[in-house]
Amino acid sequence: MSTQLDTYLNILRRELRRRGVVSSRFVEEVRGHLLDAANAEERQGVPPEAALGHVLERFGPARALAIEFATERSLIMQKTLFAVAILVGLLIGYVDSRPTWDDTGVTAGVLLISTAILGAVAPQRPWVWALCVGLWIPLFGISSSANYGSLIALAVAFVGAYSGMLVRRVLIPA
Numbered sequence: 001m002s003t004q005l006d007t008y009l010n011i012l013r014r015e016l017r018r019r020g021v022v023s024s025r026f027v028e029e030v031r032g033h034l035l036d037a038a039n040a041e042e043r044q045g046v047p048p049e050a051a052l053g054h055v056l057e058r059f060g061p062a063r064a065l066a067i068e069f070a071t072e073r074s075l076i077m078q079k080t081l082f083a084v085a086i087l088v089g090l091l092i093g094y095v096d097s098r099p100t101w102d103d104t105g106v107t108a109g110v111l112l113i114s115t116a117i118l119g120a121v122a123p124q125r126p127w128v129w130a131l132c133v134g135l136w137i138p139l140f141g142i143s144s145s146a147n148y149g150s151l152i153a154l155a156v157a158f159v160g161a162y163s164g165m166l167v168r169r170v171l172i173p174a
Contacts, residue, residue: 004052008062015066019074020123020173026069027106034059074124081122085132088114093136096145096153107137111153117166124160131167136174 013027041051052105071147092114096107111134118129134157141150 004049005031008034008056012066015063016070017172019066019070020065021070021073021173030059030065032045041048047126057074058115066120074122077122081118082128082132085114085118085129089133089136092133096137096150097140108153108156111137111156112163113158115160116164116167120162120168121164123168124163127158128165130154130161131156 009027009031012030013024016022016026034052037055037058038048038051041054042048046054065114092107092110095101101107115126115129115133118133122129131154134154137153138148138150141147141153
C-alpha cells in the first residue's frame with residue numbers, strides 16, 4: 001500500500017515544486033485524505049491495495065492536482081502582490097515627485113530592492129512587477145515637469161525584477 005501512495009505523493013511534491021510551491025503541508029493533507037478514504041473503503045471489505053487504487057483513481061493524477069492547487073494559490077498571491085506593487089510604486093513615485101526630494105540614488109535603490117523582492121517572491125512574470133512599481137516615477141515626472149529622463153526608472157525596475165527572478169531560480173531550481 002505505501003509504495004503506491006509514496007509514488008503518488010512524490011510525483012505530487014515534484015510537480016508542486018516545479019510550480020514554485022515548496023510547502024509540504026498540502027502534501028501531508030493530501031496524504032491524510034487519501035489514507036482516510038482508503039481506510040473507509042477497507043472497512044467496506046475492499047482489499048487494501050485495491051482500496052488505495054480506487055481512491056487514487058478518484059483523486060486523479062498527481063500532476064493535475066498539483067496544477068490545480070498551484071494555480072489557485074498563485075492567483076491569490078498574484079492579486080495580493082499586484083496590489084502591493086501598485087501601492088509601493090505609487091509611494092515611491094509620489095516621494096520622488098516632491099519638490100524637496102532630490103536623492104535619486106535612494107529612489108533608485110528602493111526601486112531596485114522592491115522590484116527584486118517581488119521578482120524573487122513571484123518569478124513567473126517579473127516584467128509585471130517592474131511595470132507596477134517602476135511606471136509611476138515616469139508618469140509623475142513626465143506629467144508634472146516633462147522630465148523624460150525619469151524613464152530610466154523603468155530600466156532600474158526591470159533590472160531589479162529580473163535580478164530577483166534569477167536569484168529565486170538559482171536558489172530554488174525547478
